[in-house]
Amino acid sequence: MNKIQNFFNNYDGLLTDFDxxxxxxxxxxxxxxxxxxxxxxxxxxxxxxxxxxxKKGKNGLI
Incomplete structure (x- = not known):
């Protein structure tokens, strides 16, 4: 858990998209x-x- 906390403590910015x-x-x-x-x-x-x-349809697409 410490590695995750350290990562986010040192991460600069707001996550709004996939990173x-x-x-x-x-x-x-x-x-x-x-x-x-x-x-x-x-x-x-x-x-x-x-x-x-x-969802129904090919590849889950309607």
Whole structure:
């Protein structure tokens, strides 16, 4: 947890969009368990799960 706190304590700016550097600093790996189930394993060991509902149509697009 200290590495994450240090990163944000030293980060200058407001996050309004995706930031590749922040993502790489925090996320160790991404596990795709199913087309609608993804897990983000943070470098400090915390695992964040995200499940979502795919919309109808090709590639989830309406």
């Amino acid at each position: 590749d550097d922040v993502f790489k600093a925090l996320v160790g790996r991404v596990l795709v368990k199913a087309p609608n189930h993804v897990c983000f394993e943070l470098k400090n060991g915390i695992v964040l799960e995200e499940k979502f509902i795919k």
